[in-house]
Amino acid sequence: MKMRKKDAAFARRQNRMGYLFMAPWIIGFLLFTLFPFVATIGLSFTSVNSTIRGYEITFTGWENYITAFFKNVEFVPALGEFVMMIVPYTFMIVVVSFVVAYFLNRIKRGKAFFRTIFFLPVIIMSGPVMWQILDSQTVINGVAMPDEYTNLFLFNILESYSPAFSNMLSGVFRQLSTILWFTGIPIVLFINGMQKINPSMYEAARIDSANEWQILWKITMPQIRPIALISSIFAIAQLSTYNINTVYTLIRTATANMSNGLGYAATYAWIYSLVVLLMIGIAFVIFRAPRDKEVPLP
Amino acid sequence: MKKISARLLKNSGYKAGSLVIYFILICVSFVYMEPVFRVISKTFMSAADVIDPAVEWLPRASSTENLRIAARVLNLQKSLVNSLWFSALLAGAQTIVSALTGYALSRYEFKFKRFWFMMILLAFIVPLPVLMVPRLMMFITFQEATGIKMIGTALPQVAMALMGQGVYSTVLILIFNNFFNMIPRVLDEAAMIDGASPIQVFYHVVVRLSLTTVLVVFLFSFVWNWNETYVTGTLVAGTIELLPAKLNLFDQQFESMVSSAGSAFRLNEAYKMAATLISILPLILLYLIVQKQFIQGIENTGITGE
Numbered sequence: 001m002k003m004r005k006k007d008a009a010f011a012r013r014q015n016r017m018g019y020l021f022m023a024p025w026i027i028g029f030l031l032f033t034l035f036p037f038v039a040t041i042g043l044s045f046t047s048v049n050s051t052i053r054g055y056e057i058t059f060t061g062w063e064n065y066i067t068a069f070f071k072n073v074e075f076v077p078a079l080g081e082f083v084m085m086i087v088p089y090t091f092m093i094v095v096v097s098f099v100v101a102y103f104l105n106r107i108k109r110g111k112a113f114f115r116t117i118f119f120l121p122v123i124i125m126s127g128p129v130m131w132q133i134l135d136s137q138t139v140i141n142g143v144a145m146p147d148e149y150t151n152l153f154l155f156n157i158l159e160s161y162s163p164a165f166s167n168m169l170s171g172v173f174r175q176l177s178t179i180l181w182f183t184g185i186p187i188v189l190f191i192n193g194m195q196k197i198n199p200s201m202y203e204a205a206r207i208d209s210a211n212e213w214q215i216l217w218k219i220t221m222p223q224i225r226p227i228a229l230i231s232s233i234f235a236i237a238q239l240s241t242y243n244i245n246t247v248y249t250l251i252r253t254a255t256a257n258m259s260n261g262l263g264y265a266a267t268y269a270w271i272y273s274l275v276v277l278l279m280i281g282i283a284f285v286i287f288r289a290p291r292d293k294e295v296p297l298p
Numbered sequence: 299m300k301k302i303s304a305r306l307l308k309n310s311g312y313k314a315g316s317l318v319i320y321f322i323l324i325c326v327s328f329v330y331m332e333p334v335f336r337v338i339s340k341t342f343m344s345a346a347d348v349i350d351p352a353v354e355w356l357p358r359a360s361s362t363e364n365l366r367i368a369a370r371v372l373n374l375q376k377s378l379v380n381s382l383w384f385s386a387l388l389a390g391a392q393t394i395v396s397a398l399t400g401y402a403l404s405r406y407e408f409k410f411k412r413f414w415f416m417m418i419l420l421a422f423i424v425p426l427p428v429l430m431v432p433r434l435m436m437f438i439t440f441q442e443a444t445g446i447k448m449i450g451t452a453l454p455q456v457a458m459a460l461m462g463q464g465v466y467s468t469v470l471i472l473i474f475n476n477f478f479n480m481i482p483r484v485l486d487e488a489a490m491i492d493g494a495s496p497i498q499v500f501y502h503v504v505v506r507l508s509l510t511t512v513l514v515v516f517l518f519s520f521v522w523n524w525n526e527t528y529v530t531g532t533l534v535a536g537t538i539e540l541l542p543a544k545l546n547l548f549d550q551q552f553e554s555m556v557s558s559a560g561s562a563f564r565l566n567e568a569y570k571m572a573a574t575l576i577s578i579l580p581l582i583l584l585y586l587i588v589q590k591q592f593i594q595g596i597e598n599t600g601i602t603g604e
Contacts, residue, residue: 266432
């Protein structure tokens, strides 16, 4: 009886101290993340006027959404552009970082050297730097450079079938370096994950005379799936915070505009976030662990 | 005999395979570094070299003229010092809170712990634009209600960092949490038996043992705060001159400085790349010193499953 009382006191103490240490984060989360998140949804249905007496908020219903989708000629194309960018980028980031990590895991010497190179972009990458570099790649003294890739025969064939697809592909090629720059953290995660795969699994596979290719597909890839999920989520989150896409510019100009800019900005931001969260949801569905299938025993 | 030759064959096959791997890795590294190389090579080019199609990588006559001009447009001295203290301040705040939160998750069993842990992970994927409008309105309202100047100062971001809502806070918390989990609890218990309070245990036992982790988290936070421009651009709005923000406005500022000086300079790639080089140079130097710790920091987030 006495013991149980002590246990309860201990649990209470644990609870209190835990919350004490968590307090700054929890307060900050409620104040600066949860509340703004909910408020943005509300604001997207209003018109916000910044006056001397503070903000005048009037409810306008679906007005902002109608403006975003039907009246503003820039928003929908910008959103489409964003989706067309983020899908191939994320795919490339996950695939390239997996391949690089796989190779890095197989070499003996120079591992640290290569890792240092692949991680460098994580440190120096910022919106303005990316923008300046991208700008210098495509434009020289104000004249757009002709695209070397689009002259390839293969591209001409693709172009005649589906211009949109070939556009996307040439975009991927043109910005290969930039895409690679997002792979720094995923590579480290993949290497780390690969090293944690139980070596006896490989051994068992080799005894059953599986070749490297089969081992890659049957053991490494399924085992590494959770990391692919984390990497893709990380890639989407990072890509969507870089101001290299036009939606960002739209939101920023709307935020700076004081006569009902904020209402529009909230609407744009909310739609944009829905798209980003949708992308993360899709990544989740693709990479989540498959349900254990019942394997019938012979 | 047969056995030996078979082994030799296998060995050479392995060697050839690893040569191919090295070749591919070197190619990929080159694509990685290509933008950096280009930035460096363009930095030292003259205006004539930039438009000369015959000059691909090596400038005909190298000069540091571009760097000098870019530094002047960037207002280097001031913006460098500003960027340093600004990032260090936010990084300090973020490090403290991440340590506290990571400690709570590692050592205490409190109610709804799993829920809060999920919230920490979710906070990472919420896109920033959706939060910025209400945040901006909150700070402006606060500023008008109290008369304390918020917008255009570092205060709003310090407040957010102090409450764990800075750049990539989630990653920092995970690094701390994972490292604290590796410190044996026996040490805490021993200190508690000797009469240490929880805060004393936290500081004198756990933090003292993880000084390298504290440094790694601080450096990550420093670098990310340095590179962050969206939140800073909205809340500081250019009042404090910071290096990345100046780089963002480099083109306009160059034009306006040239036109006010009435000279015949024209903006070209060389100036832009020189400015880019200047703004990433401090980070590259930092990376060269502590690159190993950076990589280990990410390895120690524990999100690869332990």
